[in-house]
Amino acid sequence: MKAERRIALIEAGTRLFAERGLNGVSVRELSRSADASISMVSYYFGGKEGLYAAVLEEQFACFDQIEEIRKQGGDPLAMIEGYIRWTIRRHRTHPYLLRFYTSELTNPTPYFAKIVSPAIEKVIRTLAEIIADGMRRGQFRTNIHAVSAATALAGMVSYHMLSTLATQALFGHAPVEDESLIRDYLAIFTRGIQAG
Amino acid sequence: MKAERRIALIEAGTRLFAERGLNGVSVRELSRSADASISMVSYYFGGKEGLYAAVLEEQFACFDQIEEIRKQGGDPLAMIEGYIRWTIRRHRTHPYLLRFYTSELTNPTPYFAKIVSPAIEKVIRTLAEIIADGMRRGQFRTNIHAVSAATALAGMVSYHMLSTLATQALFGHAPVEDESLIRDYLAIFTRGIQAG
DNA sequence: TCGTTCAGATCGAACGTTCGTTCGATAATA
DNA sequence: TATTATCGAACGAACGTTCGATCTGAACGA
Numbered sequence: 001m002k003a004e005r006r007i008a009l010i011e012a013g014t015r016l017f018a019e020r021g022l023n024g025v026s027v028r029e030l031s032r033s034a035d036a037s038i039s040m041v042s043y044y045f046g047g048k049e050g051l052y053a054a055v056l057e058e059q060f061a062c063f064d065q066i067e068e069i070r071k072q073g074g075d076p077l078a079m080i081e082g083y084i085r086w087t088i089r090r091h092r093t094h095p096y097l098l099r100f101y102t103s104e105l106t107n108p109t110p111y112f113a114k115i116v117s118p119a120i121e122k123v124i125r126t127l128a129e130i131i132a133d134g135m136r137r138g139q140f141r142t143n144i145h146a147v148s149a150a151t152a153l154a155g156m157v158s159y160h161m162l163s164t165l166a167t168q169a170l171f172g173h174a175p176v177e178d179e180s181l182i183r184d185y186l187a188i189f190t191r192g193i194q195a196g
Numbered sequence: 197m198k199a200e201r202r203i204a205l206i207e208a209g210t211r212l213f214a215e216r217g218l219n220g221v222s223v224r225e226l227s228r229s230a231d232a233s234i235s236m237v238s239y240y241f242g243g244k245e246g247l248y249a250a251v252l253e254e255q256f257a258c259f260d261q262i263e264e265i266r267k268q269g270g271d272p273l274a275m276i277e278g279y280i281r282w283t284i285r286r287h288r289t290h291p292y293l294l295r296f297y298t299s300e301l302t303n304p305t306p307y308f309a310k311i312v313s314p315a316i317e318k319v320i321r322t323l324a325e326i327i328a329d330g331m332r333r334g335q336f337r338t339n340i341h342a343v344s345a346a347t348a349l350a351g352m353v354s355y356h357m358l359s360t361l362a363t364q365a366l367f368g369h370a371p372v373e374d375e376s377l378i379r380d381y382l383a384i385f386t387r388g389i390q391a392g
Numbered sequence: 393t394c395g396t397t398c399a400g401a402t403c404g405a406a407c408g409t410t411c412g413t414t415c416g417a418t419a420a421t422a
Numbered sequence: 423t424a425t426t427a428t429c430g431a432a433c434g435a436a437c438g439t440t441c442g443a444t445c446t447g448a449a450c451g452a
Contacts, residue, residue, distance in 0.1 A: 023220045107215065145376070149380065412434100414431105
């Protein structure tokens, strides 16, 4: 057999947990939304929190990819552009990832330390390394803390993604096209940290 | 009488709701934490959600202040510095505000539209106006969308505040001093949007 | 090819717990 | 004495989990 209900539960959990958090969704709603019986959650995941952890794990697996960008080496400015593009692409392929991310950042569950925190750490640390690299090359100003610059960059991009939907509704300002956004953020950030 | 339990409940609610969200806290825990009986929540606020709304309202009242910065006029660059300083100060005086802010942004409750959304709108709109002003003066580059620049700035600062605690634990990088942070972010952002 | 077998998949009722709210009683103040 | 503040027990509803029953489909022997 194919464990179709398992897949359906992961899908429903991904959407619902992202929308309302771990405590905002009941097992009954989860299983109803997955067209499964209420006992399937415990059967496959050992309980509600097990499903949450499974969803988290699946969503955050793709964070490993940041290291590819760094390993390929090259110009720090190009790597920063790579990071922005990668983040936007990730946002398109994992539409609920950012919600989990910020949701866990503000209201961390016990799985934060195991799954989310290492994922964040990897990204910020890699970004800071790229920036420190640019500093050593004399390409970036050295009077800025590399980790501060890394969180500034991550914050710019993540916050924009998060507020895109709200922005559209609030300001009638259609969220800028990807390419336009990349150009604006690259301009602001890289011009801001360049030396000279 | 003095309605001491009411105040205690607001205080407990501010901390607990920020830490775990609306659905992460029970009325029993709320009242226990406020040394009040379980019925006080309904007595004063008409129920758990009423307390949540009261806390939200109180926390977001200070967002009106952003307009003061703009009204005073002056150099757009100085106003941007004013915004960063104001945000940091707000973070010190309202230690739980940012958590509510991002928590509501990711998992909006029915009170989002009434309380949080207008507060965010005010800040981003005002920032965008300040930046557009700098553009008209020829001080800032005009090939960047003002709202994109505004969300970039807000994102940089807010994200840093949010991740400060996590950053400290994760990277051994003690969160930078306020003045140092202001200098770094000002340098990155204002240099990034300046004309020429 | 057909019936049997059996482990995995799925179900829904039932259980004990916890939830948020209500309500009558009591305490404190004016 | 009237009013406000506070309490804690009680209620029905909803929660997450458990469990025995049923269904499904592949494997196997005849």
